[in-house]
Amino acid sequence: MDQSLTTCPKCGSELKPIETTPSGKKLQRCSQGNWNPDTRQTEGCTFVKWINDPPKELDEKCPKCGANLVLQTTRFGKKMKKCSAGGWDKATRQATGCDYVDWMDSKQMLDEDCPECGEKLVLQTVSSGKKIKKCSTAGWDKENKVATGCTYTQWMKG
Numbered sequence: 156m157d158q159s160l161t162t163c164p165k166c167g168s169e170l171k172p173i174e175t176t177p178s179g180k181k182l183q184r185c186s187q188g189n190w191n192p193d194t195r196q197t198e199g200c201t202f203v204k205w206i207n208d209p210p211k212e213l214d215e216k217c218p219k220c221g222a223n224l225v226l227q228t229t230r231f232g233k234k235m236k237k238c239s240a241g242g243w244d245k246a247t248r249q250a251t252g253c254d255y256v257d258w259m260d261s262k263q264m265l266d267e268d269c270p271e272c273g274e275k276l277v278l279q280t281v282s283s284g285k286k287i288k289k290c291s292t293a294g295w296d297k298e299n300k301v302a303t304g305c306t307y308t309q310w311m312k313g
Protein backbone atom coordinates (compact mmCIF):
# COMPACT_ATOMS: atom_id res chain seq x y z
CA MET A 156 0.00 0.00 0.00
CA ASP A 157 1.23 3.50 -0.78
CA GLN A 158 1.54 5.11 2.63
CA SER A 159 2.55 8.49 1.21
CA LEU A 160 -0.86 9.10 -0.38
CA THR A 161 -1.99 12.60 0.59
CA THR A 162 -4.96 13.23 -1.67
CA CYS A 163 -8.26 11.40 -1.73
CA PRO A 164 -8.57 9.07 -4.74
CA LYS A 165 -12.35 9.56 -4.63
CA CYS A 166 -12.72 13.33 -4.66
CA GLY A 167 -9.19 14.70 -4.89
CA SER A 168 -9.36 16.59 -1.59
CA GLU A 169 -6.55 16.49 0.92
CA LEU A 170 -6.45 13.74 3.49
CA LYS A 171 -6.60 14.48 7.19
CA PRO A 172 -3.73 13.65 9.54
CA ILE A 173 -3.44 10.05 10.67
CA GLU A 174 -5.92 9.07 13.39
CA THR A 175 -5.72 6.13 15.76
CA THR A 176 -8.86 4.11 16.44
CA PRO A 177 -9.78 2.85 19.94
CA SER A 178 -8.54 -0.59 18.87
CA GLY A 179 -5.13 0.85 18.04
CA LYS A 180 -5.33 0.83 14.25
CA LYS A 181 -4.28 3.83 12.23
CA LEU A 182 -6.31 5.43 9.48
CA GLN A 183 -6.56 8.57 7.40
CA ARG A 184 -9.86 10.11 6.37
CA CYS A 185 -10.63 12.47 3.53
CA SER A 186 -10.87 16.10 4.69
CA GLN A 187 -14.34 16.11 3.08
CA GLY A 188 -15.47 13.23 5.29
CA ASN A 189 -16.45 13.21 8.95
CA TRP A 190 -17.28 10.34 11.25
CA ASN A 191 -20.51 11.04 13.08
CA PRO A 192 -20.49 9.03 16.33
CA ASP A 193 -24.23 9.61 16.79
CA THR A 194 -25.33 8.07 13.51
CA ARG A 195 -22.23 5.84 13.30
CA GLN A 196 -21.85 6.87 9.69
CA THR A 197 -19.37 8.80 7.67
CA GLU A 198 -20.75 12.09 6.40
CA GLY A 199 -19.43 13.56 3.17
CA CYS A 200 -16.68 11.69 1.39
CA THR A 201 -16.43 8.14 2.71
CA PHE A 202 -12.85 7.46 1.70
CA VAL A 203 -10.80 5.89 4.46
CA LYS A 204 -7.23 4.73 4.12
CA TRP A 205 -6.24 2.10 6.65
CA ILE A 206 -2.60 2.22 7.53
CA ASN A 207 -1.22 -1.20 8.09
CA ASP A 208 1.63 -1.60 10.46
CA PRO A 209 4.23 -3.60 8.63
CA PRO A 210 4.44 -7.15 9.97
CA LYS A 211 7.21 -7.60 12.49
CA GLU A 212 9.77 -10.32 11.79
CA LEU A 213 10.07 -12.71 14.69
CA ASP A 214 13.07 -14.69 15.76
CA GLU A 215 11.02 -17.85 15.43
CA LYS A 216 10.74 -20.43 12.70
CA CYS A 217 7.56 -21.81 11.19
CA PRO A 218 7.00 -25.35 12.51
CA LYS A 219 5.56 -26.31 9.12
CA CYS A 220 8.11 -25.07 6.63
CA GLY A 221 10.97 -23.47 8.59
CA ALA A 222 10.54 -19.95 7.19
CA ASN A 223 10.59 -16.98 9.55
CA LEU A 224 7.43 -16.09 11.41
CA VAL A 225 6.02 -12.55 11.42
CA LEU A 226 3.80 -10.88 13.99
CA GLN A 227 0.65 -9.27 12.62
CA THR A 228 -2.17 -7.33 14.23
CA THR A 229 -5.67 -7.60 12.80
CA ARG A 230 -8.11 -4.72 12.40
CA PHE A 231 -9.62 -5.77 15.71
CA GLY A 232 -6.35 -5.59 17.61
CA LYS A 233 -5.84 -9.33 17.81
CA LYS A 234 -2.31 -10.51 17.37
CA MET A 235 -1.23 -13.48 15.35
CA LYS A 236 1.98 -15.14 14.29
CA LYS A 237 2.05 -15.95 10.62
CA CYS A 238 4.48 -17.71 8.38
CA SER A 239 6.35 -15.25 6.15
CA ALA A 240 6.08 -17.79 3.33
CA GLY A 241 2.30 -17.47 3.44
CA GLY A 242 0.36 -14.96 1.40
CA TRP A 243 -3.04 -14.08 0.05
CA ASP A 244 -3.89 -14.18 -3.62
CA LYS A 245 -6.45 -11.40 -4.09
CA ALA A 246 -7.42 -12.60 -7.55
CA THR A 247 -8.33 -16.15 -6.55
CA ARG A 248 -9.17 -15.22 -2.92
CA GLN A 249 -7.06 -18.06 -1.70
CA ALA A 250 -4.21 -18.41 0.72
CA THR A 251 -0.95 -19.11 -1.01
CA GLY A 252 2.22 -20.67 0.27
CA CYS A 253 2.42 -21.80 3.87
CA ASP A 254 -0.83 -21.50 5.83
CA TYR A 255 0.65 -21.63 9.33
CA VAL A 256 -1.08 -19.18 11.68
CA ASP A 257 -0.78 -19.03 15.45
CA TRP A 258 -3.28 -16.73 17.17
CA MET A 259 -1.70 -15.12 20.19
CA ASP A 260 -3.63 -15.68 23.32
CA SER A 261 -4.59 -12.31 24.63
CA LYS A 262 -5.65 -13.73 27.97
CA GLN A 263 -5.21 -11.62 31.03
CA MET A 264 -5.47 -13.06 34.53
CA LEU A 265 -8.00 -11.23 36.66
CA ASP A 266 -8.07 -10.90 40.41
CA GLU A 267 -11.62 -12.17 40.45
CA ASP A 268 -12.97 -15.54 41.42
CA CYS A 269 -15.32 -17.57 39.25
CA PRO A 270 -18.79 -17.51 40.82
CA GLU A 271 -19.28 -21.13 39.78
CA CYS A 272 -16.12 -22.91 40.85
CA GLY A 273 -14.02 -20.34 42.74
CA GLU A 274 -11.03 -20.47 40.39
CA LYS A 275 -9.58 -17.27 38.95
CA LEU A 276 -11.21 -15.56 35.98
CA VAL A 277 -9.33 -14.48 32.85
CA LEU A 278 -10.14 -11.65 30.45
CA GLN A 279 -9.93 -12.63 26.81
CA THR A 280 -10.34 -10.68 23.58
CA VAL A 281 -12.00 -12.68 20.85
CA SER A 282 -11.44 -12.24 17.12
CA SER A 283 -14.33 -9.80 16.75
CA GLY A 284 -12.67 -7.51 19.29
CA LYS A 285 -15.19 -8.21 22.04
CA LYS A 286 -14.00 -8.88 25.55
CA ILE A 287 -15.11 -11.86 27.51
CA LYS A 288 -14.50 -12.97 31.09
CA LYS A 289 -13.93 -16.68 31.33
CA CYS A 290 -13.04 -19.14 33.99
CA SER A 291 -9.34 -19.99 33.90
CA THR A 292 -10.14 -23.70 34.06
CA ALA A 293 -12.06 -23.50 30.80
CA GLY A 294 -10.47 -25.17 27.82
CA TRP A 295 -11.16 -26.68 24.45
CA ASP A 296 -10.65 -30.30 23.56
CA LYS A 297 -9.60 -30.10 19.92
CA GLU A 298 -9.91 -33.84 19.36
CA ASN A 299 -13.45 -34.18 20.58
CA LYS A 300 -14.43 -30.58 19.77
CA VAL A 301 -15.94 -30.03 23.20
CA ALA A 302 -15.45 -27.41 25.87
CA THR A 303 -13.66 -28.65 28.96
CA GLY A 304 -13.51 -27.39 32.50
CA CYS A 305 -15.78 -24.72 33.89
CA THR A 306 -18.13 -23.12 31.38
CA TYR A 307 -18.66 -19.77 33.17
CA THR A 308 -18.48 -16.87 30.72
CA GLN A 309 -19.46 -13.24 30.97
CA TRP A 310 -19.44 -10.89 27.98
CA MET A 311 -18.11 -7.46 28.74
CA LYS A 312 -20.25 -4.52 27.73
CA GLY A 313 -18.86 -2.02 25.28
Ligand SMILES: [Zn+2]
Pocket residue numbers: 163164165166167168185186187188200201202
Ligand atom coordinates in the same frame (compact mmCIF):
# COMPACT_ATOMS: atom_id res chain seq x y z
ZN1 LIG B 1 -12.62 12.41 -0.60
Ligand SMILES: [Zn+2]
Pocket residue numbers: 217218219220221222238239240241253254255
Ligand atom coordinates in the same frame (compact mmCIF):
# COMPACT_ATOMS: atom_id res chain seq x y z
ZN1 LIG C 1 5.53 -21.90 7.04
Ligand SMILES: [Zn+2]
Pocket residue numbers: 269270271272273274290291292305306307
Ligand atom coordinates in the same frame (compact mmCIF):
# COMPACT_ATOMS: atom_id res chain seq x y z
ZN1 LIG D 1 -15.22 -21.61 37.03
